[in-house]
Amino acid sequence: MKVKPRDIPAFISEPPGALAVFLVFGPEGGLVRERAQTLVRALIEDPDDPFAVSRLSEDDLKSDPAALGDAMAALSMIGGDRLVRLRLSGDSAPAASWLKDFQAGHAPAEARLVIEAGDLKKGSRLRKLAEEGDRCAALACYAESGGDIVRFAEELLAEERLSLAPEAKAFFVPLIEGNRQLARAEIEKLILYKGTLEQRGQEAGLISRDDIADVCAAAGDAALDQVVDPALLGDAAGADRGYGRAMASGLSAVGVLRALQRKIDQIDVAAASGGDTGAMMRAGVPRFGPPADLFRQQSRLWTGRRLEHARKLAFDAERAVKRSGAPAEAIVGELLIRIARGAQSARR
Template identity: 80%
Template sequence: MKVKPRDIDRTLQSPPGAIQVFLLFGPEGGLVRERGETLARSLVPDPDDPFAVSRLSEEDIKSDPAGLADAMSALSLTGGGRLVRLRLSGDSPAAAAWLKDFEAGAAPAEARLVIEAGDLKKGSRLRKLAEEGKRAAAIACYAESGGDILAFADQLLGEENLTLAPEARALFAPLIEGNRQLARAEIEKLILYHGTAQQRGGEPGVITREDIAEVCAAGGEAALDQVVDPALLGDPVSADRGYARALSAGLSPVGVLRALQRKIDQIDVAASAGGDPGALARAGVPRFGPPADLFRQQSRLWTGRRLDHARKLAFDAERAVKRSGAPVEAIVGELLIRIARGAQSARR
């Protein structure tokens, strides 16, 4: 079925039991990813549980066309519900073939499936099958207005008893407009900067214009680029030196980690949207000149499984730094070296 825009939030928060396959698609890659995460949290207790969640990439089902069927028919090892997450850049004959068999009752399914795809046109076979299916739902993800993104920011900040001052709101809107996933990253940095409601003892907090300039992409980005860019280009020596300078200048290791995660997301968003200047704009990176050329170099090194692995390494590092007493500086430093070595390997 085709989910109407007014029903999307309700579907993500309370997925209908009769629907087993969810296709998220559209030109707004950040929103596709964000809604995929929301849906995953609604479908399984822990979206990061490897026993409950299987992750597949486009390369996985290209190299093994039966991989999706195998993942969907596998029984749960723990007795609970299972989820399969499939990430695509566009239409997929293998995924469409499985979905056609599933709707016809010829493909067993012991799990629910969330597909995150690129901008599928109306003639796309996968999109057509999901929109016309009885046990599948198609959810289109198009660019949101500035008001929609600010409402999203207010929601996340409100959960931590934080509000945006009027002048901060005016500065913040252009930084986050057009990409839900990048917006979440910037909002989480502000929450980390101010502290969670629990860390503040429940006291309300107000985010000022100065906070935005200090914490978000407009402030401190150049210093963080001196760490993140060499790592993603395969220069561990420069990345390590930049990291040492960043720490000496007062930047936090967590800030460096967030910058790396943001750049990984930008590479993914740009690639999903086609990699042209318009795609770079949607990813929130420069479209022309040396900065754009640098980003394209990074994008050529980080594709497919390699990019997925980089995201997993960053996620594992984030989990590690949240543990009490964790050596945060060392964890992030080791992550940067591993990323740089991965880029070195890709360049050979």
Template identity: 55%
Template structure:
């Protein structure tokens, strides 16, 4: 079964008798948001290890039966179970396609719901065709918000806190966020915190102007963030560490660095999933000069299992930051160090 792009927002949560979901598209932030919303509708506590199993490409390469085993496992304490799989390429999704085919044929059982997250997939690709052709599975495309959709998201989120954009701020802010739902969410939250929550602001201070956008939006610190990410993904651990701590001293948020890292990994993933350099540039990848050369080198280093491992490490760091398991500054620094060391090994 399949949903149209316009049906995904509500269609995923209304789906019935579905064993597996494939959520895919070029906007990885939107894919992740849709997958998280769906997952929470199935298992409210996604940190429950008895109810949620997360698999990576490396897991499936090490043990081809890992997906089938996870799907067949019974809950130790009763209740629903969920299996999540994030893939970076069409070929990496082959085990999920094989599982659906065998499940439909009656040779495999399922005691859990499967959610697969992927980038852009070609219509003729096996993963997408298998999910679309199955009565027990559902494929849901996630394409970038239109300017109108993005404007609605921003204005609705701000209005919930009694805030609104001036026309000048609207013109500057909205275009800078097109093509990345996770970036949009992050920047909206940053604006709200900058202005203050409802009840925390002075009377009448409910308008966000162009000066507010310039003070805290994504555009102001791009060069600084790119320097950190380029060093980490390029295998320059000492440079990455020094740039990271300079940024922290200047007031840059560790969460902002993490978001920048996730965007860069998504841009690299776009190159490998078929979108090419042009597709990555639509997501904000550098176009010219040394920055573009560095990005090309990063694409050569980070591919397949290595790219998926980096994405998973960033995902786990984000989860840890949200749950306060350690100082966010330390979590961010540890992640950058691990990625830089991995890049050094990949460079050979």
């Protein structure tokens, strides 16, 4: 079935129980990821449970075309629901072949499947099969307008009884327009900056233009890039020096961690959108000059499973900062060294 764009928010919040396969695709990679994550949370109790959720990439299917079929046919080791997540940059012959067999009743499905893909054209075999299948759903995600982004921001802020001043709204939209996932990260930083509803004693708050200038990535990216970029390129010494300067200048370790996570997301979004200049624009990174060349170098080093591993390392570091009680500076410093070593390995 084909889900109409206006129906997607409600659909992913309560997906029909009869459906087994969900294809989330489109040129707006941040929105694809955002909606896929919402869908996954609605389908499985714990999206981070490795026993309940299997993850596959495009590289996995290229090296083993039967990997998807094996993952979908596997029984749960501990009982309960299972989910398979597959991430693609575009059309995939192995995925389309499995989906065709599934619809014909020749491929068992002991789990539900969520596929994230890039911009699939109408002639895409995978898209056509998902749109026509009785137990499948196709959800197309296209770039949102400024008004859509504003509504999204206002909904998140309203949960914390925060609102945007008129001049702040006009300033904020150009910074976040074009990528839902990056927009969410900036909105969450604003909430932390102003204080959660509980921290403010249940009082309403107003976000000014100055608040946004103080908090948003555009205001502090240059200093953070001096830490994150060397790490992603394999320059451990450079990353360590940049990290030391960042801490001495008053930047937070958590801010560095967020910058690293944001750059990982940007590399991922650009790759999922085809990796060309237009993809870089959708990822929110420079398209020309030395910064663009630097991003392309990083993108060549961080692909497939290596990029997913970097994302997991950053997630584990974030969890450790929140739960372990260890100094955030030490946890993030160790993370940067591990990322740099990963890039060094990719260069060999």
